[in-house]
Each structure stands twice: as structure tokens, then as C-alpha cells.
Amino acid sequence: MIPLLIKGGRVIDPSRKTDAVADLLVMDGKIAAVGTNIGTPDGAQVQDAKGKVVAPGLIDVHVHLREPGFEDLETIATGAAAAVAGGFTAVCAMPNTDPVIDNQSAVGFVLSRGKAAGKARVYPIGCITIGQKGERLAEFGEMVGAGAVAVSDDGKPVQSSHMMRTALEYAKVFGIPVADHCEDVSLAHGGAMHEGIVSMRLGLKGIPAAAEEIQVARDCILAELTGGHIHLCHMSTRGSVELIRRAKEKGLRVTAEAAPHHFTLTHERVEGYDTNAKMNPPLREEADREAIRQAVKDGTIDCIATDHAPHHYDAKEREFDDAPNGILGLETALGLAMRELVQPGVLTLPEMIYRMSTRPAQVFNLIGGTLAVGAPADVMIFDPGARWKVDAGHFCSKSRNTPFGGEELLGRNEMTLVDGRIVFQR
Amino acid sequence: MSAPTLGKDLVGLEGLSREQIELLLDTAEPFKEVSERQIKKVPALRGKTVVNLFFEASTRTRISFEFAEKRLSADTVSVAASGSSVSKGETLVDTARNLEAMRIDMVVIRHGASGAAKFLGDRIASNVINAGDGKHEHPTQGLLDILTLRDKFKKIEGLKVAICGDVLHSRVARSNIWGLTKLGAKVAVCGPPTLVPREITALGVEVLPHIEDAIAWADALNILRLQLERMEKGYIPSLREYNRVFGVTVDRLEKAPKDLLIMHPGPMNRGVEIDSAVADGPHSVILPQVTNGVAVRMAVLYLLAGGKPDGSAARAEES
Numbered sequence: 001m002i003p004l005l006i007k008g009g010r011v012i013d014p015s016r017k018t019d020a021v022a023d024l025l026v027m028d029g030k031i032a033a034v035g036t037n038i039g040t041p042d043g044a045q046v047q048d049a050k051g052k053v054v055a056p057g058l059i060d061v062h063v064h065l066r067e068p069g070f071e072d073l074e075t076i077a078t079g080a081a082a083a084v085a086g087g088f089t090a091v092c093a094m095p096n097t098d099p100v101i102d103n104q105s106a107v108g109f110v111l112s113r114g115k116a117a118g119k120a121r122v123y124p125i126g127c128i129t130i131g132q133k134g135e136r137l138a139e140f141g142e143m144v145g146a147g148a149v150a151v152s153d154d155g156k157p158v159q160s161s162h163m164m165r166t167a168l169e170y171a172k173v174f175g176i177p178v179a180d181h182c183e184d185v186s187l188a189h190g191g192a193m194h195e196g197i198v199s200m201r202l203g204l205k206g207i208p209a210a211a212e213e214i215q216v217a218r219d220c221i222l223a224e225l226t227g228g229h230i231h232l233c234h235m236s237t238r239g240s241v242e243l244i245r246r247a248k249e250k251g252l253r254v255t256a257e258a259a260p261h262h263f264t265l266t267h268e269r270v271e272g273y274d275t276n277a278k279m280n281p282p283l284r285e286e287a288d289r290e291a292i293r294q295a296v297k298d299g300t301i302d303c304i305a306t307d308h309a310p311h312h313y314d315a316k317e318r319e320f321d322d323a324p325n326g327i328l329g330l331e332t333a334l335g336l337a338m339r340e341l342v343q344p345g346v347l348t349l350p351e352m353i354y355r356m357s358t359r360p361a362q363v364f365n366l367i368g369g370t371l372a373v374g375a376p377a378d379v380m381i382f383d384p385g386a387r388w389k390v391d392a393g394h395f396c397s398k399s400r401n402t403p404f405g406g407e408e409l410l411g412r413n414e415m416t417l418v419d420g421r422i423v424f425q426r
Numbered sequence: 427m428s429a430p431t432l433g434k435d436l437v438g439l440e441g442l443s444r445e446q447i448e449l450l451l452d453t454a455e456p457f458k459e460v461s462e463r464q465i466k467k468v469p470a471l472r473g474k475t476v477v478n479l480f481f482e483a484s485t486r487t488r489i490s491f492e493f494a495e496k497r498l499s500a501d502t503v504s505v506a507a508s509g510s511s512v513s514k515g516e517t518l519v520d521t522a523r524n525l526e527a528m529r530i531d532m533v534v535i536r537h538g539a540s541g542a543a544k545f546l547g548d549r550i551a552s553n554v555i556n557a558g559d560g561k562h563e564h565p566t567q568g569l570l571d572i573l574t575l576r577d578k579f580k581k582i583e584g585l586k587v588a589i590c591g592d593v594l595h596s597r598v599a600r601s602n603i604w605g606l607t608k609l610g611a612k613v614a615v616c617g618p619p620t621l622v623p624r625e626i627t628a629l630g631v632e633v634l635p636h637i638e639d640a641i642a643w644a645d646a647l648n649i650l651r652l653q654l655e656r657m658e659k660g661y662i663p664s665l666r667e668y669n670r671v672f673g674v675t676v677d678r679l680e681k682a683p684k685d686l687l688i689m690h691p692g693p694m695n696r697g698v699e700i701d702s703a704v705a706d707g708p709h710s711v712i713l714p715q716v717t718n719g720v721a722v723r724m725a726v727l728y729l730l731a732g733g734k735p736d737g738s739a740a741r742a743e744e745s
Contacts, residue, residue, distance in 0.1 A: 196625060197625040197628050200623040200625045200626060200628075201440070201600070201629075202540055202541065202562060203540035203541075203559070203560050203561030203562030203563070203597060203600060204540050204541075204560075204561070204562075205561075272544070273540070273541030273544060273545060314517070317517075317519055318517055318518060318519065318545075319518060319537070319539035319541060319542050319545060320539065320540065320541045320545075321539045321540065321560070322539065
């Protein structure tokens with residue numbers, strides 16, 4: 001592998017709290033040196049990064065890659081390609097595929113597909129319960145042994161408090177987080193959007209904020225009872241933020257993520273029954289969106305995760321009640337974070353990279369999130385000033401379901417390295 | 427100022443202006459008389475093809491639309507969801523495209539999903555008329571209710587109308603609220619808090635907690651049908667108790683300071699939301715509502731087809 005010298009970029013590394021114009025040398029797949037006036041090794045490729053940001057690659061702890069079972073929507077290969085196009089060097093794949101990832105051989109399958117794709121690192125998340133049925137614990141030990149980095153029944157919220165308690169206790173043996181999709185199913189049942197003035201006008205059944213908050217409260221209480229690590233997925237309400245803040249003040253092992261659409265859009269976006277604005281948890285109110293932004297700023301929300309959810313256009317082209325939940329995230333996350341958080345001054349650039357790279361690596365105990373010498377060279381180079389229009393037709397993902405089509409975003413990834421290999425170049 | 431017109435579709439009353447609603451009501455007036463003739467037919471829509479696409483069971487609304495279409499001389503086909511390709515899993519968008527390919531002029535759609543009429547209207551060039559979409563709107567019912575109120579009270583401005591019952595699940599309630607408030611009526615809703623959305627006051631309506639309050643306050647009651655499955659879903663304990671607490675009964679009406687006009691969109695659950703003696707009583711306009719339904723639907727069809735709102739269509743005789 002020939003050495004790569006990235007010259008003259010703004011090198012931001014939240015793990016070492018550094019932010020300065022510098023060169024970065026990649027050799028043998030690792031960060032070999034960071035500094036000014038690094039000599040060009042013989043035969044090295046030189047990449048000019050003037051005016052660009054050089055940062056640890058983004059890490060998304062919540063994506064749906066649809067393989068096995070729904071390969072017409074996305075495959076591990078196309079999802080991993082979408083990831084590196086968006087600046088992500090690692091993604092954690094949720095297990096709600098068909099069959100679900102609830103045993104070691106299924107975990108091994110995801111891992112091997114990810115390696116074969118050779119793009120972003122693909123980390124499998126195993127199920128909490130067998131078949132995501134909420135009845136019996138899956139074999140955490142076997143799955144972790146095969147490469148799982150967390151457990152989750154995402155999409156099938158764990159309703160039994162007993163089951164969540166035992167999951168949190170048992171997961172402590174392996175040091176993995178239990179990631180919960182927080183939803184009281186009896187309250188949310190049949191809901192198609194946030195319960196509020198818009199759902200009332202449109203005549204759609206609403207999902208009250210309480211459906212999420214009740215389970216967030218329960219999970220925090222169980223984290224206190226068990227000492228286990230609960231990771232709260234895609235937080236969407238101001239009430240949830242309040243509950244997490246209190247849990248963190250108590251010193252509980254509670255971490256949380258928020259999705260770009262929840263700090264960007266509100267339930268008004270559903271007007272006209274646009275199914276690309278249908279997701280679960282749903283788009284909430286302005287006060288919720290603002291609370292999520294503040295929580296990302298003050299650390300109540302640890303990381304930004306996309307909940308990348310590919311769907312076929314046919315599936316979204318139908319009555320709102322019948323359309324599936326979710327939107328693509330990997331190829332718009334950086335541009336949205338820049339436009340919605342960095343540009344208005346909610347986050348500084350280093351803070352944004354911390355929430356999208358360094359912090360998710362810490363929370364899920366993953367490689368990456370750092371440019372420390374000796375670390376694997378998972379690096380992104382992006383243009384923070386680039387303004388570009390979203391054209392879903394040019395996505396690397398197999399699907400096209402985004403509510404941001406035609407919108408102008410700020411900041412665009414130009415090059416992605418994983419283990420020092422150039423896996424994406426615009 | 428140019429005269430108001432309607433757009434391509436009639437999806438709901440929310441999107442209409444006061445002038446457009448008045449245009450519809452005024453256009454309906456002369457059509458009432460057509461239904462009183464020996465030969466109940468005018469040539470206004472001759473050569474036009476209308477499809478009535480009913481994905482939900484309906485007797486009253488479907489027949490009312492069919493009569494309206496036939497009395498305007500349109501060629502019509504009615505499709506019920508069962509017995510068509512819809513029951514074989516065809517998507518709404520495919521159904522729409524197939525209809526379009528047959529070069530139809532108008533579609534009347536009744537569908538269980540909120541937004542279905544708009545969905546269809548956005549995807550085909552034909553005019554689309556919403557005959558009820560989920561819990562969203564039922565604009566022709568709203569219009570016929572308002573026309574019936576106008577017949578009795580001569581004007582809508584300042585009129586007090588209480589909409590009673592399951593507001594949460596009611597498309598009739600939403601269309602009535604939009605239409606009446608745009609025309610300057612005062613609207614209140616009354617029902618168990620489990621069946622009245624918390625945010626409803628944002629539409630400019632008052633929430634009255636007790637049926638006695640509504641009866642004391644209103645000039646007219648529009649009493650919604652209570653779907654029997656609401657009990658199973660836990661919204662109310664029993665029909666018996668619903669009648670006890672929220673039923674419109676003769677006893678309650680006798681205590682009112684004035685006679686109230688009684689409306690119901692049908693079909694009624696006698697002895698649940700409304701007592702038989704009230705439904706059949708002297709102040710009930712439940713059957714005139716049905717009569718007005720045909721005239722209102724003729725007006726909607728006629729105006730969407732580009733007809734002129736000068737009454738000439740109703741004066742024309744079938745030749």
C-alpha cells in the first residue's frame with residue numbers, strides 16, 4: 001500500500017482536542033504522522049486538502065442495511081457504499097432483517113458481507129430476544145464472540161420490563177450496550193405521525209410523545225436498577241431529553257442518539273400526506289426539535305445516528321397509513337448537520353465531528369473516531385463550504401426515499417479512507 | 427374581481443375560501459328543483475364519464491352521488507372495492523392509472539385512509555371528488571349540512587352549531603368545522619374527552635364538556651354516529667352509558683331555552699347518540715339533509731366540470 005500524504009487541510013481530531021491546519025500521513029493503513037512540514041515519503045501519493053477539513057471518519061451506530069431478506073431495498077454492499085459516500089467509515093447494522101440477526105452465524109454473515117463489500121466497516125448488532133419476539137434472550141455471548149457490538153430489538157420495542165431488565169443485567173458480562181427503540185406499543189398502536197394539531201387536521205392517528213417518554217423513563221429506571229448500559233435510539237421529544245438529562249445527572253449508564261431528521265424537520269412536513277415524512281419515531285413539534293438541538297449541544301444526546309431506512313419507491317407511493325416508516329440518512333447526514341447545527345452556531349465543527357465520530361466510537365466501543373498516531377486510518381476529507389443539491393437519483397444507496405430531494409445542503413464529503421485505503425473519492 | 431371558481435379537485439373544505447363555499451351552496455339552490463320535476467334530468471354533464479370508486483361500504487353517499495350524476499346526464503360506473511381488482515391487492519396508484527387510461531372525466535372516491543382523495547387527485551388529470559377519506563374530510567356532507575342550516579336559518583353568520591359525539595374519528599366533524607367557521611358560524615364540539623382531540627380548539631371551536639351545555643348553547647345540533655367498535659377499543663365503556671351521559675334525548679331537549687334544529691349525517695344508532703323521538707321529532711331535518719345531498723353533489727360535479735354558476739344548467743330541460 002503506497003503512503004498517502006494529505007497536505008494542508010484543517011485537521012480536526014476531537015479525541016485529542018486538536019484543530020489546526022496540518023498534514024496527515026497515512027502509511028500501512030495507519031495514521032503515521034500529523035503535523036506541519038511532514039516530508040513526502042518516497043512514492044507517496046499526495047492529496048491536497050487546502051480549504052478542506054480532515055477528520056476521523058463518521059460513525060453511524062444505527063442503520064438498516066436490509067440484508068438478508070430485503071435486498072431489493074438495500075444490500076450490505078450498497079449500504080456500505082452509501083456510507084463511505086457520506087463520509088462514514090463505520091456503521092452498525094440493526095438486526096431486524098429476514099431472518100433476524102439473533103444468533104452467531106447470522107452475525108457472522110453480516111460481518112463477512114461487510115468485509116466483502118470493502119467499503120465502510122459494518123458492525124452487526126444482534127437481537128435482544130430470539131426472533132425479536134420479546135420472549136427469550138438471544139445468545140449475547142455467542143453473538144459478541146462472532147462480532148456483534150451491541151444488542152437491540154429495534155423496530156420491535158421491548159415491552160416486557162422484565163425482559164429489558166435481564167437484558168441490561170446480562171449484557172454487562174460482555175460490556176455491550178443494549179440499544180432500545182423506545183415506544184409503548186399500546187399507546188402508539190396504529191399511529192402514523194406525531195399526535196398534535198397536524199394529525200388532528202389531517203385525520204391521521206397520532207403517536208403521542210408520551211409513547212416514547214414512558215419507555216425512556218422505564219429504561220432509565222432499569223439502568224439504575226441493573227447498572228447496565230442502556231442506549232436510547234432516535235430520541236425525538238423534549239420530554240425524553242429531560243428524562244435523559246436527569247438520568248445522566250444521577251450518573252447512570254445512559255447514552256442516547258438523535259437522527260438528523262429530528263433536528264431538522266417538524267410534523268408540519270407531513271402536510272399533504274408526504275410519505276417521505278413518515279418515520280417512527282415521527283417528526284415532532286418545533287419545541288421538540290429545539291430541545292434535540294440543545295441536547296446534542298450539551299451532550300444529553302451523545303451522538304447523531306441516521307436510522308438509515310431504505311424503502312422501495314413503490315412502498316412509499318401509497319396511502320399514508322399504509323406507507324412504511326423511515327428515510328435514507330447516510331448520504332445527507334453530514335450536509336444536514338452542517339446546515340442545521342454548524343451553520344446556525346449550535347455546534348462548532350469539532351463538536352459536530354465529536355457527535356458523529358468520536359463519541360459514537362466511545363459509546364459502542366468501536367475502532368475509529370480518532371486521528372491519533374498509530375490508529376487505523378479511518379479518515380474523511382470534506383469541503384465544509386460546499387453547497388450542493390440533493391439528487392436522490394445519484395445516491396449510492398439502492399433506495400431513493402428522502403424528504404430532502406432538491407434541497408441545498410452545506411458541506412460535502414470528498415474522500416473517505418478505511419484502514420488507509422481510499423474507499424470513496426468524489 | 428373575477429368570480430370564484432373551484433380547483434381541479436374537491437378534497438376538503440379546509441382548502442376552500444368563504445366565496446368558494448358560498449358559490450357551491452348558491453349553485454346547489456337551483457339544482458334542488460330538478461329533483462322535484464317529473465323528468466329529473468338536465469343535460470349539463472352529457473358525454474362526461476364519472477367513476478364512483480368506493481373502497482369503503484357506503485349506501486347513502488354512493489346512491490346520492492349516483493343520482494346527482496344521472497340527473498346531470500353523466501355516464502357513470504360505480505366500483506365497490508370488493509369484487510374489483512382492489513381486493514386482489516392492486517395499489518391505489520395502479521387503480522388510478524387504469525381509470526385514467528380509460529379516459530374518464532371525474533372520479534368520486536370514498537376510502538378508509540386519510541389523504542386518499544388528495545393522493546388520487548395529485549396523480550391523475552381527471553377531477554377528483556372526496557366522498558370521505560378516513561378521518562380527514564367529507565366535504566359534500568359538510569356542504570349539505572350547511573345548506574340545510576341555511577335553508578332553515580337563512581344565514582350562517584353568527585349561528586351556533588354544536589357537533590356532538592365522536593369528533594376524534596369523524597370526517598364529517600372536520601368538514602363541518604372548516605365550512606361553518608369560514609362562513610362565520612360559532613362552532614362547539616361536545617363528546618367524551620376520549621373522543622374529542624385535545625388540539626381541536628386550535629380550529630377556532632369551543633369544547634363543551636356536557637351534552638346539556640351544548641343543548642343550552644346551540645341553535646342546531648349535528649349529532650355524529652357513534653361507531654360501535656369504539657367500545658372495543660376502550661374509548662367508552664358501553665352504549666347504554668353513552669346514551670345516559672351523551673345521548674340527545676327528549677328530556678334533555680325539553681330543558682333547552684329554545685327549539686333546536688336536529689341534524690345527523692346517518693346512519694343513526696337510535697337509542698345511542700340520538701333517541702328515536704328526537705330523530706323523528708318536529709325539529710329533525712335529517713331527511714331534508716339527504717334531499718339536499720343530491721343538490722349539493724350536483725353543484726360540485728357541475729362546477730368541477732367547468733359549468734357556469736348562473737343557474738342556466740338547472741333551467742335547461744332534457745331534450
